Amino acid sequence: MKKAIVLLSGGLDSATTLYYAKAKGYKCLCLGFDYGQRHVREIKSAQAIARRAGCRWQLLKINLPWKGSALLDKRMKVRTIVNSPWSMVHGIPNTYVPARNTIFLSFALSYAEAEGADAIFIGANAVDYSGYPDCRPRFIEAYNRVAAEGTKQSKIRIKAPLINKSKKEIVTLAARLRVPLELTWSCYKGASRPCGQCDSCVLRKKGFREAGITDKAWKAE
Amino acid sequence: MKKAIVLLSGGLDSATTLYYAKAKGYKCLCLGFDYGQRHVREIKSAQAIARRAGCRWQLLKINLPWKGSALLDKRMKVRTIVNSPWSMVHGIPNTYVPARNTIFLSFALSYAEAEGADAIFIGANAVDYSGYPDCRPRFIEAYNRVAAEGTKQSKIRIKAPLINKSKKEIVTLAARLRVPLELTWSCYKGASRPCGQCDSCVLRKKGFREAGITDKAWKAE
Numbered sequence: 001m002k003k004a005i006v007l008l009s010g011g012l013d014s015a016t017t018l019y020y021a022k023a024k025g026y027k028c029l030c031l032g033f034d035y036g037q038r039h040v041r042e043i044k045s046a047q048a049i050a051r052r053a054g055c056r057w058q059l060l061k062i063n064l065p066w067k068g069s070a071l072l073d074k075r076m077k078v079r080t081i082v083n084s085p086w087s088m089v090h091g092i093p094n095t096y097v098p099a100r101n102t103i104f105l106s107f108a109l110s111y112a113e114a115e116g117a118d119a120i121f122i123g124a125n126a127v128d129y130s131g132y133p134d135c136r137p138r139f140i141e142a143y144n145r146v147a148a149e150g151t152k153q154s155k156i157r158i159k160a161p162l163i164n165k166s167k168k169e170i171v172t173l174a175a176r177l178r179v180p181l182e183l184t185w186s187c188y189k190g191a192s193r194p195c196g197q198c199d200s201c202v203l204r205k206k207g208f209r210e211a212g213i214t215d216k217a218w219k220a221e
Numbered sequence: 222m223k224k225a226i227v228l229l230s231g232g233l234d235s236a237t238t239l240y241y242a243k244a245k246g247y248k249c250l251c252l253g254f255d256y257g258q259r260h261v262r263e264i265k266s267a268q269a270i271a272r273r274a275g276c277r278w279q280l281l282k283i284n285l286p287w288k289g290s291a292l293l294d295k296r297m298k299v300r301t302i303v304n305s306p307w308s309m310v311h312g313i314p315n316t317y318v319p320a321r322n323t324i325f326l327s328f329a330l331s332y333a334e335a336e337g338a339d340a341i342f343i344g345a346n347a348v349d350y351s352g353y354p355d356c357r358p359r360f361i362e363a364y365n366r367v368a369a370e371g372t373k374q375s376k377i378r379i380k381a382p383l384i385n386k387s388k389k390e391i392v393t394l395a396a397r398l399r400v401p402l403e404l405t406w407s408c409y410k411g412a413s414r415p416c417g418q419c420d421s422c423v424l425r426k427k428g429f430r431e432a433g434i435t436d437k438a439w440k441a442e
Contacts, residue, residue, distance in 0.1 A: 004371070039351075060283075060284060062281075063281060063282065064328075065279065065281075066332050066335035066336065082355075096373065097331075098334035098373060099330040099372060101329035101371065102331070102367060103327040103328060103331060104318060106323045106324040107285075108325070109320040109323055110285060110318075110321070111287050111319075113289035113319035113320055114285075114319045115231065115287065133371055133372055134370075134371040134372075134375055136370065137371040138370045139371045141370075142363070142371070145366060146367050148361075149354065149355075149363045150320060150363070151319070152317065152354055154354075155346070162342045178336055187285040202278055
């Protein structure tokens with residue numbers, strides 16, 4: 001049986017990616033990170049999703065003492081790109097964590113090599129996204145060369161099956177794959193209910209609306 | 222003034238790389254890792270070298286729960302490539318830590334982006350080395366594309382100035398740059414004196430001998 005490491009954040013995209021990998025016949029090992037994000041709500045979601053999917057769950061704690069992102073620094077206000085013309089001008093919102101996906105993929109690569117896995121799945125998405133450079137197809141392509149050159153086996157492939165899908169397409173795919181959407185958490189803030197205002201909430205709402213599917217996560221709280 | 226992140230392990234190569242970067246006019250921020258290696262002796266060396274060089278020192282603790290290397294797993298015996306025909310056949314010795322340099326570079330990339338640094342220096346070496354895949358020029362080249370594609374600024378370059386140098390050339394360069402060689406630590410084992418038997422010790426001794434320089438680290442203990 002093919003084996004894969006799946007980066008699982010607890011959000012809609014990574015949960016859909018996990019169920020996609022399972023549907024493709026991979027035995028999935030889920031990997032999540034506690035990297036000092038504003039809330040641990042999404043970590044609990046990730047763990048619940050892994051359990052529901054019947055997959056092993058591994059949480060790593062990492063420390064990024066240099067901050068520089070509103071997701072890590074509680075003194076910074078989460079500025080949105082969707083609602084703020086100012087952020088729009090600057091292109092990349094202040095929720096960007098420097099090289100976050102690079103770090104996540106590096107641990108996944110180490111894990112994959114230690115486990116003899118064939119693939120790493122990441123829910124990166126370049127369409128309805130927030131402009132992060134490490135969510136683009138060219139980044140994934142570049143990382144694939146690192147995976148090939150930097151490991152003993154050179155067989156591990158990075159797969160980003162959602163990278164060219166719209167949020168609408170992702171929600172539709174998730175429904176088809178029976179992803180437990182009510183367990184996913186997308187909001188950048190960690191309140192008991194999604195804020196509905198941050199980039200992540202706005203994109204999620206748009207996706208569900210366009211797919212014509214009710215978002216149970218809003219009701220579940 | 223140009224700014225660089227320097228990966229500093231406390232060994233001969235990374236210390237020489239730090240002094241090389243300083244000589245090239247970079248303000249250097251040193252980054253080291255406590256990743257569960259067998260001993261913390263090399264971390265203390267790294268810290269002492271950074272202090273001597275007058276550079277900021279940042280230590281990150283990371284956890285690789287999947288082990289798979291004699292450097293992480295105390296139950297495994299450090300097998301050498303230099304002295305063991307068996308290991309030689311297999312090409313890569315069991316001190317290899319899966320994707321270690323990939324992980325180190327990823328944190329350095331995040332740090333570099335947060336600090337607005339221009340370069341990352343790594344003491345990787347492909348000549349008198351132990352056959353690790355993530356020490357080859359092609360790996361550094363691949364990583365440079367990740368750095369360009371995965372960051373906002375796209376200006377950060379990975380520099381591995383020692384990559385094509387022999388240990389003899391490194392020792393000669395270190396002496397010229399006045400690297401405090403007596404503070405460096407190369408041995409894979411963490412005793413009070415270098416073991417003299419492991420790959421790292423054997424390569425170091427060979428380098429000093431061929432350069433015609435006395436290794437004070439052996440006397441300092």
